Amino acid sequence: MALKLARRGEISPFIVMDVMRAAHERAAAGEDVLHLEVGQPGTSAPRAVLDAAKRALDGERLGYTVAVGIPPLRARIAQHYREAYGVQVDPDRIMITPGSSGGFLLSFLAAFDPGDRVALAAPGYPCYRNILSVLGNEPVLLPVGPEERFQPTPESLEAVAGPLHGLIVASPSNPTGTMLDRPALQRLIDYCAERGIRFISDEIYHGISYGQRAVSALEVSDAPVVINSFSKYFSMTGWRLGWMVLPDDLSRAIERLAQNLFISAPTLSQFAALAAFDCREELDGHVAFYARNRDLLLQELPEAGFDRLAPADGAFYVYAEVSRLTDDSEAFCRRMLAETGVAITPGVDFDPERGHRYVRFSFAGAEADVAEAAARLRRWLAA
Numbered sequence: 001m002a003l004k005l006a007r008r009g010e011i012s013p014f015i016v017m018d019v020m021r022a023a024h025e026r027a028a029a030g031e032d033v034l035h036l037e038v039g040q041p042g043t044s045a046p047r048a049v050l051d052a053a054k055r056a057l058d059g060e061r062l063g064y065t066v067a068v069g070i071p072p073l074r075a076r077i078a079q080h081y082r083e084a085y086g087v088q089v090d091p092d093r094i095m096i097t098p099g100s101s102g103g104f105l106l107s108f109l110a111a112f113d114p115g116d117r118v119a120l121a122a123p124g125y126p127c128y129r130n131i132l133s134v135l136g137n138e139p140v141l142l143p144v145g146p147e148e149r150f151q152p153t154p155e156s157l158e159a160v161a162g163p164l165h166g167l168i169v170a171s172p173s174n175p176t177g178t179m180l181d182r183p184a185l186q187r188l189i190d191y192c193a194e195r196g197i198r199f200i201s202d203e204i205y206h207g208i209s210y211g212q213r214a215v216s217a218l219e220v221s222d223a224p225v226v227i228n229s230f231s232k233y234f235s236m237t238g239w240r241l242g243w244m245v246l247p248d249d250l251s252r253a254i255e256r257l258a259q260n261l262f263i264s265a266p267t268l269s270q271f272a273a274l275a276a277f278d279c280r281e282e283l284d285g286h287v288a289f290y291a292r293n294r295d296l297l298l299q300e301l302p303e304a305g306f307d308r309l310a311p312a313d314g315a316f317y318v319y320a321e322v323s324r325l326t327d328d329s330e331a332f333c334r335r336m337l338a339e340t341g342v343a344i345t346p347g348v349d350f351d352p353e354r355g356h357r358y359v360r361f362s363f364a365g366a367e368a369d370v371a372e373a374a375a376r377l378r379r380w381l382a383a
């Protein structure tokens with residue numbers, strides 16, 4: 001007799017990970033693949049982080065930590081808020097998590113009951129809506145475009161029929177890279193505060209911007225849940241480490257959830273990350289080469305035929321409207337990979353409604369790869 005399978009397992013895939021798998025399979029078969037699909041730095045963790053990890057391997061027991069994370073790392077993150085944003089944060093409000101992904105799970109579980117409705121921009125990071133769905137919450141997609149710089153606005157929230165219990169915002173955003181300036185962030189936070197909507201700010205791309213620095217929700221209010229990670233600016237994706245800054249009403253609930261779900265975040269990574277905030281020079285060097293990759297793509301892509309691009313203010317993505325080239329971005333990306341070896345991500349990952357007309361290029365990889373990819377696409381579309 002067939003065994004029962006839970007409906008939760010029917011969760012949508014994180015399509016970029018499926019594209020990455022296809023790209024790796026082609027590479028393993030000896031083909032020359034250029035990875036512009038996945039949003040991760042091509043660099044390893046900074047030198048001093050690797051040294052701190054080696055010292056921890058030799059000198060620490062590396063058992064469980066308390067669920068909220070090791071005190072020196074929480075203190076170092078609080079210092080980071082003073083130094084980078086001029087904001088005082090009590091280290092007791094900081095919770096270390098297994099990546100920001102762990103932070104989403106914990107914060108959604110603690111803040112929302114099944115059936116609660118949470119708004120988010122479409123296009124946006126796909127796992128927000130997939131995690132919410134699997135938890136029994138209702139993701140409410142806010143269709144945003146170039147007019148709103150692909151970010152939620154009070155007007156887009158006002159247009160939602162029915163109650164809202166939460167709003168998730170990412171600035172810089174994935175996939176568009178657009179940012180909310182301080183007045184725009186203030187307006188959204190005020191709107192949510194007046195209506196009892198929980199504000200969750202994903203600040204994972206802070207540190208990677210090409211003009212203005214990104215503003216933290218904590219510069220505006222103590223009420224938001226702020227989620228961050230060592231994955232992007234700090235170039236530590238595989239170390240699976242992130243953090244949250246929590247409002248008082250959620251701290252203890254999230255600690256209890258973390259104790260039960262994860263016990264603690266990876267201990268070796270926590271010790272290693274202590275060194276991460278002192279590696280600015282090396283990490284800003286990465287941002288400098290992202291900036292060169294960005295310049296190259298913003299020049300080359302329109303010449304190749306991708307001429308409607310979202311403003312890439314931050315993060316390491318270019319989101320392109322491709323309706324002149326296809327109305328099926330998934331098939332288009334598959335063909336591109338097969339015929340050019342360039343892997344990129346179809347927009348349907350980020351926007352189930354309109355994403356078939358969009359694709360995302362990640363420029364976090366090596367400069368030579370990004371340049372070669374642009375040259376291949378030019379030849380491909382000219383053919």
Ligand SMILES: Cc1ncc(COP(=O)(O)O)c(C=O)c1O
Nearest residue numbers: 039099100101125174204229231
């Ligand atoms: C906007 C955004 N948030 C969160 C994540 C997840 O990051 P991690 O779990 O590695 O911290 C990603 C990864 O691409 C992302 O783009």
